[in-house]
Amino acid sequence: MEKIIIGVSSSIAAYKTYELTRLFVKDGYDIHIVLTENALNLVSPLTFETLSGNPVYTQSFARERREMGHISLKENASLLLVAPATANIIGKFAGGIADDLLSTVFLSVACPVLIAPAMNPGMYSHPAVQENIAKLKKWGAAFVDPSSGVVACGDEGQGRLAEIEDIFKAAKDAVKK
Ligand SMILES: Cc1cc2nc3c(=O)[nH]c(=O)nc-3n(C[C@H](O)[C@H](O)[C@H](O)COP(=O)(O)O)c2cc1C
Numbered sequence: 001m002e003k004i005i006i007g008v009s010s011s012i013a014a015y016k017t018y019e020l021t022r023l024f025v026k027d028g029y030d031i032h033i034v035l036t037e038n039a040l041n042l043v044s045p046l047t048f049e050t051l052s053g054n055p056v057y058t059q060s061f062a063r064e065r066r067e068m069g070h071i072s073l074k075e076n077a078s079l080l081l082v083a084p085a086t087a088n089i090i091g092k093f094a095g096g097i098a099d100d101l102l103s104t105v106f107l108s109v110a111c112p113v114l115i116a117p118a119m120n121p122g123m124y125s126h127p128a129v130q131e132n133i134a135k136l137k138k139w140g141a142a143f144v145d146p147s148s149g150v151v152a153c154g155d156e157g158q159g160r161l162a163e164i165e166d167i168f169k170a171a172k173d174a175v176k177k
Contacts, residue, residue, distance in 0.1 A: 002078040003030040007102045010038035011084035012152045013118040013161035084118035094132035116144040121157025
């Protein structure tokens with residue numbers, strides 16, 4: 001059973017990862033979800049635990065889990081998929097910042113990394129975000145680019161989370177390589 005870690009950061013598109021999780025589980029993948037603290041405002045760990053059948057991780061320093069979350073999580077992982085990825089988490093990855101569980105997991109894993117950004121088009125086109133993405137690509141991370149259209153805030157341009165089916169397919173291809 002291939003193990004995939006799915007990192008969920010606090011984009012308005014985070015609810016779409018419920019469906020992504022369901023697709024992976026239906027296809028026989030072992031899914032381990034890491035939510036950022038901010039994502040807890042938008043999606044429910046209980047829903048992800050129910051869909052994945054595994055505990056959901058958020059905090060690096062949770063007292064109820066004795067093991068070091070970022071170390072045990074990465075064991076035997078075939079892929080780290082971050083969907084949706086905020087401008088913030090992309091910036092933290094590119095800056096080598098490890099101040100929460102998801103950014104620490106990113107620095108710890110040896111498996112392939114696939115990132116699906118989602119943000120306001122103005123944020124996505126900002127040179128800070130584009131340079132961070134270029135840096136992560138140079139380091140070997142793969143991306144499922146956001147699509148163009150009207151985003152949740154009403155602005156138009158590139159920034160919408162890619163279609164769930166496209167992220168699902170890209171993730172399965174990344175695991176095979
Ligand atoms: C309702 C709401 C929706 C948001 N959607 C996005 C988004 O789609 N993309 C993004 O980069 N930031 C978005 N943000 C801003 C991030 O939540 C914010 O930058 C946060 O600090 C990111 O934290 P995280 O990366 O640890 O999850 C949104 C904020 C709110 C309040």
